[in-house]
Amino acid sequence: MSDLTVFELLMRDNDVRLPGVWQAAFEEAEAQLLAVAPHGVDVLDIARAAWDCLPDEARGEAMDALFYGWWENWQDRQTRTGQGGGAA
DSSP states (O other): OOSHHHHHHHHHTTTTTOHHHHHHHHHHHHHHHHHHOOOOOOHHHHHHHHHHSOOOOHHHHHHIIIIIITTHHHHHHHHHHHHOOOTT
């Protein structure tokens, strides 16, 4: 018998993953920047905005994750949706 809840079993069986803290910070910063610059923003500006919002104790490990870890994901998403804007 599993200790997982029905929800956790469904998540596991369907390979659904919750966003990590860095992904959530990056996506929130991107949404905020796009609200004021709908023509597009540079991925480095998104990472910097996300990093600036973090508490000091979280910034050390966040730098690589935000600036380098999400670059490929962001670029792939821009290509798939046909949005140019920024450094893609």
